[in-house]
Amino acid sequence: MAVWLGVVGAAAALGAIFAGLRWDGRRRPRPMAPGLETVFLDNPLRRALFAPALATRAWTPPPGSWVGELGSGTGMVTAVLARAVGPAGRVWAVDRQVAAVARTRRRVGRWPWCAVALADARHLPWPDGELDAVVSVAMLGEVSAGERGTVLAECRRVLKPGGRLVLGEYGPDPHFLRAAELEALVARAGFQVELRHRGFWQHVLVAIACPSAQEKGARGIKQ
Ligand SMILES: C[S@@+](CC[C@H](N)C(=O)[O-])C[C@H]1O[C@@H](n2cnc3c(N)ncnc32)[C@H](O)[C@@H]1O
Structure with missing residues (x-):
C-alpha cells in the first residue's frame, strides 16, 4: 500500500512539475537554457521516443539541397540534415545562444558543408531566395506569439519559390505548439500545407512557400 502511495505521489509530482513548466513556457516564451536542452532533448x-530524424521522416531533403535550420540547439537535427544533403549540399544552421552554437559546431564541425552561426531567426543572415528548405524543430514556441509571424x-524570404518549410514539435518541450496553431501560423505567412505527419506526442508540418501576387506578376504567372 505504502509503495503504491509512493508511486502515485511521485507520478502526481512529476505531472505537476511538467504542467508548471508547460504553463510557464506558454506564458513567457524564451529560449531553453542550453543546460536544460541537454536534459530535455x-x-x-529523446532519441528513442522523439527521434531527431522526425523532421526528415516527413520530408527528406534530397542529396545536394541547400537547407537552413533555425534553433539548432545541441545539433542533433543539424546532423540528420547534414547526412541527408551530403557533401554536394549545404546546411546553414543558426541559434541565438552562444553555448548552443558551440555545441552544434562540435557535433557537425567535421562536415565542411555545414555552417553554424550565432543569429536570431527573426533576422536571418541569409540571402533572399537561396534555400530549398528551412527546417526548425522545437524552436518556434520559444519566440513570443507576436513575433512568430x-x-x-524571414523563412519565406530566404526560400526559393516552391521551397519547403518543415516545422517539428515534441510533446515534452515546455514550448510545444499544437498542430492547429502551427497550421494557422504558416497559412497566415503565405505557405500552403503539403503534408502533416503525426506521431506519439509529436508532429511535423511540411509547407510550401507560395509565390506572392507580386512575385507571380513579376514572373508572368496568371493570378
Ligand atoms: C528546444 S531547443 C531545440 C533544439 C533542436 N532543434 C532540437 O530539436 O534538438 C530550441 C533552440 O532554439 C533556439 N532559439 C530560440 N529562439 C530562437 C531565435 N529567435 N533565433 C534562433 N534560435 C532560437 C534556442 O536557443 C534553443 O537552442
Whole structure:
C-alpha cells in the first residue's frame, strides 16, 4: 500500500512539475537554457521516443539541397540534415545562444558543408531566395506569439519559390505548439500545407512557400 502511495505521489509530482513548466513556457516564451536542452532533448529517451530524424521522416531533403535550420540547439537535427544533403549540399544552421552554437559546431564541425552561426531567426543572415528548405524543430514556441509571424516571413524570404518549410514539435518541450496553431501560423505567412505527419506526442508540418501576387506578376504567372 505504502509503495503504491509512493508511486502515485511521485507520478502526481512529476505531472505537476511538467504542467508548471508547460504553463510557464506558454506564458513567457524564451529560449531553453542550453543546460536544460541537454536534459530535455539530448538524451537516450529523446532519441528513442522523439527521434531527431522526425523532421526528415516527413520530408527528406534530397542529396545536394541547400537547407537552413533555425534553433539548432545541441545539433542533433543539424546532423540528420547534414547526412541527408551530403557533401554536394549545404546546411546553414543558426541559434541565438552562444553555448548552443558551440555545441552544434562540435557535433557537425567535421562536415565542411555545414555552417553554424550565432543569429536570431527573426533576422536571418541569409540571402533572399537561396534555400530549398528551412527546417526548425522545437524552436518556434520559444519566440513570443507576436513575433512568430516575423520568423515565418524571414523563412519565406530566404526560400526559393516552391521551397519547403518543415516545422517539428515534441510533446515534452515546455514550448510545444499544437498542430492547429502551427497550421494557422504558416497559412497566415503565405505557405500552403503539403503534408502533416503525426506521431506519439509529436508532429511535423511540411509547407510550401507560395509565390506572392507580386512575385507571380513579376514572373508572368496568371493570378
Ligand atoms: C528546444 S531547443 C531545440 C533544439 C533542436 N532543434 C532540437 O530539436 O534538438 C530550441 C533552440 O532554439 C533556439 N532559439 C530560440 N529562439 C530562437 C531565435 N529567435 N533565433 C534562433 N534560435 C532560437 C534556442 O536557443 C534553443 O537552442
